[in-house]
Amino acid sequence: MDKIDIEKIRNDFPILKKKINDEKLIYLDNAATVQMPKEVLTACDTFYHDAYSNVHRSSHTLAIKATQIYETVRKKVQKFINAADTSEIIFTSGCTASLNLVALSWGESFISAGDEIVITAMEHHSNLIPWQQLALRKKAKLKFIELTPDGRLDMNDAAQKITSKTKLVAAVHVSNVLGVINPIKKLASLAHKVGAIMVVDGAQAVGHIPIDVQQLEADFYAFSGHKMLAPTGVGVLYGRKYLLEKMTPVMYGGEMIEHVSRFTSSWAEIPFKFEAGTPNIAGVRGLGAAIDYLNKISFQTITEYEQELTDCALNALKKITALTIYGPLTSKERLPIFSFNLDKIHAHDLATILDAEGVEVRAGHHCAEPLMTDLGVIATVRASFYIYNTEKDIDILVEAIEKAKDFFNHGN
Structure with a gap:
């Protein structure tokens, strides 16, 4: 791979020059929110200064420019995750909204009493509660794929849990607690063999590893912009075209309609029937700039550098006495997300x-x-790393943990 220029990358993130409690900022909360580079900040600011208008409505110059920006990003997202068509890309407020859209639309229409919904035991609430509540409403059965002792999915259990009664399988691509990368394609194969659909929470994967929704055989794939260098308040739901066309909207209002009379309405084509109201246009612009930034670095460079960080952090954390790390203790098939207790x-x-x-x-x-x-x-405690973090950051984390041990009288 090309040698990553870490100092150049760090200079792209103004917030990293900030001090916290008179100490150099070591930002290790990337699983919650990733910081934004100057290119993304500038793109959002430029939109507000040069093209601030609504989309898909007016025919004046600013509105046309805003719409072009918005739809150009849709094409970028399509290419970024290798969707088959731009109509399969729906802009939402984030991964949570995307997953809820599937549950409230596809789930309400196609889940019935006695059906089974299968998820994993490592799910974020955003990919648990929508299915839990759907199962309660529809009198369906919610089942969990259990984990192996080292925090990976038990695929033997998955094969047992996914049955002819299963209508939907939902799984996180990368665990926000354990850091493990799940075998989504294998899960999708098990789901499709019994006629079920595969829903993926990709919040922790996008921006770290290359995503190909067709290769993964995902029927729905959800993610948030703020986990991949973009602003908060913008996200994406990818859905297979034939599934989206069967689904009904869950939000109603402007721009999602074809025709409205006093007592009846008909809906616009996909993806627009799922994008009611004024979207986060500046956020979408920022998402496009984030994709450009990631592509400029290249995912081969990103994944190989993060592999180095994972190896380094695991080796360092495992040496701290009385520290318990949750999840796999090897760097194979995991990202640099580490949950631990001292x-x-x-x-x-x-x-x-x-x-x-x-x-x-x-x-x-x-x-x-x-x-x-x-x-x-x-x-x-969770420490999570991204492309602007360094091995020095790992050293400082370890030193800070050791200071905490001394403070609480837990030193050697």
């Missing part, structure tokens, strides 16, 4: 000490309470 120190207390050292991590249940229950903990 002896009997509460996760929030440890995170507070790290923050005092300028190290920004997340502490809590990470919107995955059932997984926390399975792990036998209330919360964990």
Whole structure:
């Protein structure tokens, strides 16, 4: 691969020059939100200054320009995830909205009493609660694919859980707690053999590894912009064209209609029937700039560099006595997302000490309470890395954890 120019990349992110508690910022909360490079910030700012108008409505110059920007990004997203057609790309407010759209539209129409919905035991609440509530409403059965002792999907259990009664299988592509990359194509194959559809939460995967929705055999693939260098409040739902055409809208209003009379309405073609109201146009513009930035670096460079960070972080964290790491302890098929606890120190207390050292991590249940229950903990600390992080950041994280041990009298 081309050698990554880490200093050049870091210079693209103005926030990394910030200090936290008089310490250099070490931003390790990338699984929650990734920072934005100057190119994305500039793209959003330029839209507000040069093309701020609504889309798909007026025929004046600004509106035409805004619409062109918006639809150009749709084409970029199509190519970015290798969708077959631009009509398969729906802009939403984020991954959560995308998954709820599938549950409220496809699920309400095609799930019946006695049907089975199969998800995994490592799901984020966004890919659990919509199916949980759908199952309750429709009197369907919700089933969970369990995990192996090292935090990977038990594919033997998956083969047992996915049956002729299964109508939908939903899985996270990359766990936001365990960092493991799930075998989506194998799950999709099991689902399709019994006539079920495959729904993928791609929030933690997009921006880290190349995504090919056709190769994955995903029927729906959801993700958020703010996990991949874009602003908050914008996301994508990919859906196979023939499935989207069968689905009804779940939000109604302007721009999603073909014709409206006093007592009846008909809907626009896909994807527009699912994009009611004024969208986050500036956010979509930022998403397009984020895709350009990632393509400029190349995913081969990104994935190989993150593999190096994963190896380095695992080796360093495993050397800390009394530190428990949750998930695979090898770098194979995982990303640099690490959840851990330090002896009997509460996760929030440890995170507070790290923050005092300028190290920004997340502490809590990470919107995955059932997984926390399975792990036998209330919360964990999570350190998650991205392309602007360095091995020096790992060193500083380890030093901060060791300081926390001393503070709580847990040193050697």
